[in-house]
Amino acid sequence: MSFYALWQEQDWQSVQQSVLDCTQGDVEQALQRQGKRTVEDFMALISPAADAYLEPLAQLSAQLTRRRFGHTMQLFIPLYLSNLCANDCSYCGFSMSNAIQRKTLNEQEVEAECRALKKQGFDSVLLVTGEHERKVGMAYFRTMLPVISRYFSHIAMEVQPLSEAEYAELRSLGVASVLVYQETYNEQVYAEHHLRGRKQDFKWRLQTPERIGQAGIDKIGLGALLGLTDWRTDSVATAMHLRYMQKHYWRSRYSVSFPRLRPCAGGVEVAAEVNDRQLVQLLCAFRLFDAELELSLSTRESAYFRDHAATLGATHFSAGSKTQPGGYADQAIALEQFSTEDNRSPLQVAEALQKQGLQPVWKDWELGLS
Numbered sequence: 552m553s554f555y556a557l558w559q560e561q562d563w564q565s566v567q568q569s570v571l572d573c574t575q576g577d578v579e580q581a582l583q584r585q586g587k588r589t590v591e592d593f594m595a596l597i598s599p600a601a602d603a604y605l606e607p608l609a610q611l612s613a614q615l616t617r618r619r620f621g622h623t624m625q626l627f628i629p630l631y632l633s634n635l636c637a638n639d640c641s642y643c644g645f646s647m648s649n650a651i652q653r654k655t656l657n658e659q660e661v662e663a664e665c666r667a668l669k670k671q672g673f674d675s676v677l678l679v680t681g682e683h684e685r686k687v688g689m690a691y692f693r694t695m696l697p698v699i700s701r702y703f704s705h706i707a708m709e710v711q712p713l714s715e716a717e718y719a720e721l722r723s724l725g726v727a728s729v730l731v732y733q734e735t736y737n738e739q740v741y742a743e744h745h746l747r748g749r750k751q752d753f754k755w756r757l758q759t760p761e762r763i764g765q766a767g768i769d770k771i772g773l774g775a776l777l778g779l780t781d782w783r784t785d786s787v788a789t790a791m792h793l794r795y796m797q798k799h800y801w802r803s804r805y806s807v808s809f810p811r812l813r814p815c816a817g818g819v820e821v822a823a824e825v826n827d828r829q830l831v832q833l834l835c836a837f838r839l840f841d842a843e844l845e846l847s848l849s850t851r852e853s854a855y856f857r858d859h860a861a862t863l864g865a866t867h868f869s870a871g872s873k874t875q876p877g878g879y880a881d882q883a884i885a886l887e888q889f890s891t892e893d894n895r896s897p898l899q900v901a902e903a904l905q906k907q908g909l910q911p912v913w914k915d916w917e918l919g920l921s
């Protein structure tokens with residue numbers, strides 16, 4: 552049974568209500584659980600009842616994180632290759648109907664970006680594009696990946712959903728991680744925010760992690776865009792999706808991100824805000840749900856928030872991010888996907904981490920012989 556079929560069996564309102572109905576007793580049981588926590592435990596930990604337990608939740612999360620990951624924080628940087636997109640998403644500055652200047656980096660420009668990032672110390676890069684299969688599809692990736700892999704030992708990608716065979720080819724070209732965010736697991740809300748293009752196909756997107764798993768990609772990133780609708784229900788769906796993937800594609804590692812809606816060109820209003828306290832609660836709940844899980848906080852979040860959340864459960868930070876193609880080699884370019892909040896340089900982020908006793912690590916695990 553696919554995760555899509557499994558999720559179809561769930562009723563959004565019932566899941567939402569189950570989280571709201573969790574009691575302090577449920578939270579205490581989830582906190583004290585020995586061994587693997589269940590989705591029901593996760594629901595209790597993100598429920599309103601768990602707000603009163605934020606301190607013990609955060610302490611336990613910090614302990615589990617240090618035990619598994621040591622006193623480290625992996626640093627990565629997004630490299631935007633193109634802002635062309637054949638979709639219209641209500642929350643994104645790259646939407647095809649937004650009248651922004653479009654740019655796709657050519658080989659020389661990609662190389663210039665790689666050099667600029669290398670100078671800053673990065674060895675782990677996240678390649679990002681809009682979703683334009685014709686102009687920024689496999690032919691483009693076949694040309695650019697050999698260039699990029701000369702500079703970085705770990706390459707992650709966040710691009711349009713592809714077929715299993717295409718993911719297998721990306722793997723052979725050196726891609727170790729693929730991130731694909733469902734945005735929201737609420738099919739009706741999903742339809743309201745995806746107005747044109749292939750991204751309208753909810754099922755195709757929801758089944759993407761399975762194709763990535765079948766292709767044998769080493770690390771798979773999941774997540775929802777927090778703020779489109781009830782964040783708790785979307786997070787339960789993410790947790791269920793994670794468990795499904797771990798059961799069926801157990802050779803892969805997993806990461807979860809917590810992007811909150813940010814302002815962008817032509818952007819949408821936040822429907823259901825996640826405040827800082829709730830975001831910490833969510834991060835820590837995921838850590839208790841899975842001690843091995845990589846948890847990523849991007850520069851969408853403020854320096855203040857990231858400094859406070861760094862020791863609580865996060866394992867991966869982006870730093871110095873520019874969300875426009877060509878933005879590292881040419882600082883004057885302004886075609887951004889969304890505005891970032893933590894605008895410190897990578898060095899400043901690294902220093903802030905060191906002050907908290909964390910060692911910044913500039914590379915992810917390298918793919919071995921396989």
Ligand code: SF4
Pocket residue numbers: 636637638639640643644645646647680681682750
């Ligand atoms: S979120 Fe992705 S698919 Fe949607 S408009 Fe932005 S780049 Fe395109």
